[in-house]
Amino acid sequence: MSTKQVYGILKTARLNLEQTSERLHLEEQMFKRLLEPKEKIEITLNPTLSSNKHMQVKAFIVRHRDALGPAKGGIRMSPNVTMDDIQGLSMEMTWKTALIGVPFGGGKSGICFDPSKITAEDKEIIIRSFTRGAMRHIGPEVYVPAPDMGTNETDMGHIRDCLAYSWGKSVTDGCYVTGKPVIIGGILGRKEATGRGVAYTIVAACEKLGLDIKKSRIAVQGFGNVGSIAAMVLSELGAKIIAVSDVTGGVIDEEGINIEHLMNFVKDCGQVYGYPSAKDCTNEDVLTCNCDILVPAATQSVITSDIANEIKAKLVAEGANSPTTPDADEILDKKKIFIIPDILCNSGGVFVSYLEYTQETQREQMTLEEVNSRLNNRIVSRFNDVYNYSKLNNLTMRQAAMDMAVSRVVEATYAMGALP
Ligand code: GLU
Numbered sequence: 001m002s003t004k005q006v007y008g009i010l011k012t013a014r015l016n017l018e019q020t021s022e023r024l025h026l027e028e029q030m031f032k033r034l035l036e037p038k039e040k041i042e043i044t045l046n047p048t049l050s051s052n053k054h055m056q057v058k059a060f061i062v063r064h065r066d067a068l069g070p071a072k073g074g075i076r077m078s079p080n081v082t083m084d085d086i087q088g089l090s091m092e093m094t095w096k097t098a099l100i101g102v103p104f105g106g107g108k109s110g111i112c113f114d115p116s117k118i119t120a121e122d123k124e125i126i127i128r129s130f131t132r133g134a135m136r137h138i139g140p141e142v143y144v145p146a147p148d149m150g151t152n153e154t155d156m157g158h159i160r161d162c163l164a165y166s167w168g169k170s171v172t173d174g175c176y177v178t179g180k181p182v183i184i185g186g187i188l189g190r191k192e193a194t195g196r197g198v199a200y201t202i203v204a205a206c207e208k209l210g211l212d213i214k215k216s217r218i219a220v221q222g223f224g225n226v227g228s229i230a231a232m233v234l235s236e237l238g239a240k241i242i243a244v245s246d247v248t249g250g251v252i253d254e255e256g257i258n259i260e261h262l263m264n265f266v267k268d269c270g271q272v273y274g275y276p277s278a279k280d281c282t283n284e285d286v287l288t289c290n291c292d293i294l295v296p297a298a299t300q301s302v303i304t305s306d307i308a309n310e311i312k313a314k315l316v317a318e319g320a321n322s323p324t325t326p327d328a329d330e331i332l333d334k335k336k337i338f339i340i341p342d343i344l345c346n347s348g349g350v351f352v353s354y355l356e357y358t359q360e361t362q363r364e365q366m367t368l369e370e371v372n373s374r375l376n377n378r379i380v381s382r383f384n385d386v387y388n389y390s391k392l393n394n395l396t397m398r399q400a401a402m403d404m405a406v407s408r409v410v411e412a413t414y415a416m417g418a419l420p
Contacts, residue, residue, distance in 0.1 A: 195229025197348015
């Protein structure tokens with residue numbers, strides 16, 4: 001019988017914090033404070049769908065820490081999402097916002113429903129039902145949601161409308177949600193920001209590792225909002241994308257895949273698998289193929305110890321949240337594979353969410369050039385900080401990123417004093 005551990009997001013997040021806490025010699029009471037979220041809310045929604053069908057849908061909101069500012073983090077909509085997942089993801093958000101240097105804490109929400117199985121009309125009903133149920137917990141000084149897996153800018157538009165409409169106002173008073181459509185207060189480039197940020201950190205890593213981005217062969221696992229944009233930006237920079245996958249399977253071509261063509265194919269057919277100009281393969285083939293750079297940009301815990309043993313890439317850029325299990329992490333480290341950890345690699349989304357948050361108060365629209373250049377400057381400078389810290393202290397990139405992020409949250413917590 002196998003004694004292999006099964007790692008979920010929460011277990012991985014707690015283990016990462018435990019190790020960080022030991023390295024930083026945190027006081028026991030501080031470690032305990034960071035380990036537990038401030039608030040966990042479970043809501044039962046009872047929407048009536050367009051067919052008149054009554055539904056019962058569970059939803060979760062977790063605010064992990066808010067020492068640096070209001071809780072920030074997306075809404076995950078998936079049939080299997082659990083309170084534990086949301087708790088683990090909210091912890092990740094606390095470190096992510098601290099590391100990229102925006103005045104937010106960590107939060108996350110989840111809606112247990114399969115968004116691929118409903119019409120746009122019914123999704124709107126569920127999103128509005130969630131908004132009404134969660135309204136007391138959302139606000140510019142409390143928790144500011146955004147898109148995550150299974151939700152998008154259309155949903156954020158409905159949230160913004162549902163709030164304003166309930167109050168009889170045309171707009172919300174301040175930023176209640178980010179990732180909205182640009183026409184109603186969203187920011188240019190937010191949709192692409194996470195994928196762009198992933199690409200920018202890869203370019204920065206290539207410089208340090210002496211890899212030529214133009215000669216590099218890249219595999220991208222996950223072709224949603226993050227993976228497809230990262231692949232597009234990297235191919236525009238001259239890299240060869242040799243393998244791509246989504247939930248339906250993958251495609252591989254040593255000569256390089258034309259990402260624009262593949263995007264059009266996916267738009268028409270709804271999936272990567274079956275793309276006629278490349279060879280079909282499995283998701284696992286994409287993760288373990290002979291490439292220089294691997295971008296896991298799909299979901300959590302996909303790089304297990306078995307997969308890690310087979311990975312041939314020199315660089316792994318974590319576009320998804322928590323894609324690598326702790327035992328796989330050790331294997332990758334032993335194999336001297338350079339990792340750009342999730343809390344750094346995919347922080348472009350929340351960074352541009354912060355720009356949207358400031359834009360909304362000022363009622364002034366930033367240009368796409370400004371957004372992209374601020375994103376590039378910030379994420380590359382944070383990448384360099386983490387890289388230098390890791391070299392100076394003989395740590396992995398993940399350890400360095402965690403130490404830097406947790407230290408900031410600890411400092412803010414002490415700065416506020418002991419009162420509850
Ligand atoms: N869901 C994204 C993340 O995991 C973005 C969160 C946000 O913009 O608040 O980082």
